[in-house]
Amino acid sequence: MTQKQLIHIGTIGRPHGVRGLVRLHPYLENPSDLEDFDELVDDHGDRWTIHWQGDKVAALYDSGKKRLDNRNAVEHLTNRKLFVPKERLPEPKEDEFYFSDLIGLQAMLAHEDQEDTVFGVVQFVHDYGAGVSLEIKRDQGENALIPFTKICVPEIDIKAGWLRVCPPHEVEVPPQGQRDKS
Known part of the structure; x- marks a missing residue:
């Protein structure tokens, strides 16, 4: 899949606490929609799902659906960009575009x-x-x-x-x- 076909919809921020939570910066009109994607791919090719835990704080699950549960597991993920294939996003309305x-x-x-x-x-x-x-x-x-x-x-x-x-x-x-x- 080319970079043109992937849409940057969020960025993993720094760890939040010691239980593997991260600050998450969504780029969607409705941030809660980020949780609805079955799988997101990051700029290193790793696959993730997220579950919101609070305001801009999320738990990350790897491609095996295992939750990252400690600070050490998420520290190296800071600033990773999260993408979704463009075809999984809704068609823009007339006079709108990505x-x-x-x-x-x-x-x-x-x-x-x-x-x-x-x-x-x-x-x-x-x-x-x-x-x-x-x-x-x-x-x-x-x-x-x-x-x-x-x-x-x-x-x-x-x-x-x-x-x-x-x-x-x-x-x-x-x-x-x-x-x-x-």
């Missing part, structure tokens, strides 16, 4: 003359807690980070494979005469 759907889209730059040019390709979607940003791989120069806001990304067409970007002034854009006509 962030993973943005990866690989062509970023088009709108100019005053209404002519779009290729700005780059969305390589990563970052969310560090202060807002989502898109990392766009550019053919020339460094990758660009664009805030994922309606102002900076006013239009998205997943089916056609592109999105329109209006970078903030801090992002360098080549002058109109030097832009790439790819």
